[in-house]
Amino acid sequence: MKHNFYAGPAILPREVLDQASKAAHLVESEGLSVLEMSHRGSFISNVMDTAVQTAKDLLQVPDDYEVLFLTGGASSQFYMVPMNILGDNQTAAYIDTGVWSTKAIKEAKLFGHVDTVASSSDQNFNYLPTLGDIETKKYRYLHVTSNNTIYGTQYHTDLDLDVRQVIDMSSDIFSRTMDVSKYDIIYAGAQKNMGPAGTTLVIIKKSIVDQLDRPIPTMLNYATHIKKNSSFNTPPVFPIYVSMLTMQWVQKQGGVTAMQKINEDKAALLYDEIDRNPLFSGNVATDARSLMNVTFQISDQSLVESFLQKCDQHDIVGLKGHRSVGGFRASIYNAMPKSSIQVLVDVMQDFEKSHG
Amino acid sequence: MKHNFYAGPAILPREVLDQASKAAHLVESEGLSVLEMSHRGSFISNVMDTAVQTAKDLLQVPDDYEVLFLTGGASSQFYMVPMNILGDNQTAAYIDTGVWSTKAIKEAKLFGHVDTVASSSDQNFNYLPTLGDIETKKYRYLHVTSNNTIYGTQYHTDLDLDVRQVIDMSSDIFSRTMDVSKYDIIYAGAQKNMGPAGTTLVIIKKSIVDQLDRPIPTMLNYATHIKKNSSFNTPPVFPIYVSMLTMQWVQKQGGVTAMQKINEDKAALLYDEIDRNPLFSGNVATDARSLMNVTFQISDQSLVESFLQKCDQHDIVGLKGHRSVGGFRASIYNAMPKSSIQVLVDVMQDFEKSHG
Structure with a gap:
């Protein structure tokens, strides 16, 4: 085996790969490969439930939050977040720490107003910009990228402003302790710290959905996935299965x-x-x-x-x-x-x- | 092994499962599992290219079409199709052959007008409705579900109306010969005839994209994925890899x-x-x-x-x-x-x- 320093898709624990490989061949108890099992059957239903519960246990997710496994990567959350929670006449605050924040800002502008309240673009994003006094009441939410994969910057503690906080944790989810209750939405593409490419974790405060009167396609409405436990349509079963194994491995590390x-x-x-x-x-x-x-x-x-x-x-x-x-x-x-x-x-x- | 008659996710060829399992463990030439490889590296780039080319070869896809591997299932195409090609004041014709068509109709109504031009709802969708003379000029496109998984109905030949045709082939893609040039968009969730859950095949006529002035999130614009060969963001690598193996297996069957x-x-x-x-x-x-x-x-x-x-x-x-x-x-x-x-x-x- 090589020493895998890729940024993502990225290294997974050896024992997870072994177990995933085995299940792709055959799950003995079912007489089927995990790749060909119905998402409505008991084995995969249990995988979905266990994945959700393990994420909740690892991050001590409060009861008024839901854990979802969606598709489309963090790039899809860039537009789903504002589509679901930013009204046409509302304004969101974004901290720009480089490429990923910049992309998120671009999509948010399709749905409402955006203020870039801090940026480190003047030095090619090689530091974390200081957030001065911001008029939090003005903003529907504040969006931040927790760890910027490209530049190598990371917030090491939770942001704690008096405004709804949304955080992209694609590259550092499950890598550190955090207080979920500080955020209304936490999202993360799987392919760095959670599993293979193909699923996206969303931890969302239930009270924030369904508050706009904007028409939203069924699949893009968080309410749909909350109601149907991420199985409104066929979920990406195998990426979720491997994510579950990886989260269980994190549990075993302590x-x-x-x-x-x-x-x-x-x-x-x-x-x-x-x-x-x-x-x-x-x-x-x-x-x-x-x-x-x-x-x-x-x-x-x-x-x-x-x-x-x-x-x-x-x-x-x-x-x-x-x-x-x-x-x-x-x-x-x-x-x-x-x-x-x-x-x-x-x-x-x-x-x-x-x-x- | 069981005899797997599930509707989807569904049976995959045994040799595909064996090869997928092996690659999830280790791809010898790379010294890595396929689950932890960068999508920008040569191995996965080659998987993406081969998957596209194999789909093109199997269906003799004309040069003015693009083959994409997206996420979100056919359920996401239900809204992506009208979002990309149905203007606010335009009308689309839909044939309703049950649940899946019905869901597609619901999403299309968010973007323009919809006429249900034929339906078999009067007999719980146990037949294919006859399409009378329809005023094709009135319609931006006609949408049809090729095979209805739930009721067990299937169109055995290509539709051939003088209107742009869009077809959901989620449950019969690669199961029969077809004339791709009859359609402007063909789409299919992977998890019946193509691979495991987690990717969606879209075959699209290039000239149909970017014709509306509606603002579309980057990830939902077909033009984005055409320009970036389905790698604007990290694609669902493993589901595409297994789909590639399955398409190659179809080639081997003749x-x-x-x-x-x-x-x-x-x-x-x-x-x-x-x-x-x-x-x-x-x-x-x-x-x-x-x-x-x-x-x-x-x-x-x-x-x-x-x-x-x-x-x-x-x-x-x-x-x-x-x-x-x-x-x-x-x-x-x-x-x-x-x-x-x-x-x-x-x-x-x-x-x-x-x-x-």
């Missing part, structure tokens, strides 16, 4: 509290080497450094390719930085073992010896 | 021409027994009988449960009819082997001996 400690420890190993090694430097402001996506540069740009080749020789894949940032990005999600990060650190130290 | 002959032969085996066996009777008009979903009743309603038990004893699962129809439904999609249908026929004959 839940999100333990996961956060492990993630802090793993990230420290890599950031410490970046700070120590004279060849490398981190991209983002220290207090904004993501525990999930570690972005860094090499001092001599002509060495980029040769460092990537060296990584390749050590079975490290997916380390190339996003084209809008350059350099390197090590995505070290929940499933990334510390031993793989150690391999990367060793390669960095070897590289220092030969090129320092 | 393509859709051979598949149609096999399907006709398989369906005849079961319909002949239904017609011969005095205990059973078919639900729908003979000329409307589906090759995919065979619906039938037992003369003595008190025997329904005992027949289902008998089936269960012979490892036959998924035979219970939809609640709106009752009786039995044998879904015998492409992947259903004739030998499993023979097991069902044998059980029917045994049951006749003990209850006839």
Whole structure:
């Protein structure tokens, strides 16, 4: 197996992959593959219920919230959120921390007014913008991206403004403790910290739906999926099944509290080497450094390719930085073992010896 | 393994399940599971391209069409079609052959006018309604459901009206020959004849997109997915991968021409027994009988449960009819082997001996 540092779809725990593979072949008790089972049958109904309950348990989701497994990725939540909760004459506040926030802002403008209340665009999003005094009463909600996969920035604590808060946690869901009650909607595409591509987690306060008189297609109305437990139509069964296995794996690690400690420890190993090694430097402001996506540069740009080749020789894949940032990005999600990060650190130290 | 007669998610070819299971464990050449590979990497890029090309080859898709793999099921096409091509003041014609058409009609009404130009609702959709002279010039498009999974009706030939035609082929795509050029949009949820739940095939004439001035969210605009080869955002990689394997399996059977002959032969085996066996009777008009979903009743309603038990004893699962129809439904999609249908026929004959 390679050391999988891709940003997403991304590494999944080995035992999850083994179990998923086995179920794709045959679930003994059913005499069928999990890929060919009816979503109305007892096995998949139980998978759906267990996935919901495990998400609730991991994040201590309050009773007045619903957990949904939808499709279309976070990109579909960019428009579903405003379509469902932002009236034509209402205004939403968005914090712009780069590409993903920018895309969310674009879609929201189709449904109402948008104020970008903070942005770090002046420095290519390499820090988290300070939110000054904002007139919270003016806004229907505030939207924020918790972890920006591309630049490697992350909010490490919950936002706590006196306004409905909506958060995109696509790349750090289940990686840290959080207070769900601070948000009206939390959403996350599966393919970083939750499972394979193909499903989207939405945790939503029930009281926020069905408040607009805008006509909404049935499939795009959160109320539909709340009422039908994410099975109004055939849900993406296998991506949800693997997400369930991954959430159960997080439980076995000790839940999100333990996961956060492990993630802090793993990230420290890599950031410490970046700070120590004279060849490398981190991209983002220290207090904004993501525990999930570690972005860094090499001092001599002509060495980029040769460092990537060296990584390749050590079975490290997916380390190339996003084209809008350059350099390197090590995505070290929940499933990334510390031993793989150690391999990367060793390669960095070897590289220092030969090129320092 | 059980004999899987479920309506959907449904049976997949055994060799496809084996290959999918293996790739979920490890793709040797990549050193990664297919579930954790980047959609921008060469392996998945090649899967996407191959899936598109195989669909094109199987259906001889003309060059002015695009093949897309989206999410959200056929239920999402119910609104995406009118959102993209039906102007506020335009009218679409819909043929109502039951539940799925009815749902499509409901969504279309959110975007423009709808005329239901034919319906078989007077007899619980047990036949295909005759389409009289319709004023085709009045309509932006005509929408039809090719195969109605619930009632067991199917159009066996292409519609050929002088109007843009849109067809929902969720339960019979790749089961028969067809002339793609007769339609402007063909769509199909994967989970009957194409793969596991989680992706939706859309074959679309390129000239039909981007003709309205309605603002459309980026993810809901067909133009977005045409421009980005279904990878504007992270596509549902694994469902598309398994769909690719299933389409390749259809190719190995000899393509859709051979598949149609096999399907006709398989369906005849079961319909002949239904017609011969005095205990059973078919639900729908003979000329409307589906090759995919065979619906039938037992003369003595008190025997329904005992027949289902008998089936269960012979490892036959998924035979219970939809609640709106009752009786039995044998879904015998492409992947259903004739030998499993023979097991069902044998059980029917045994049951006749003990209850006839």
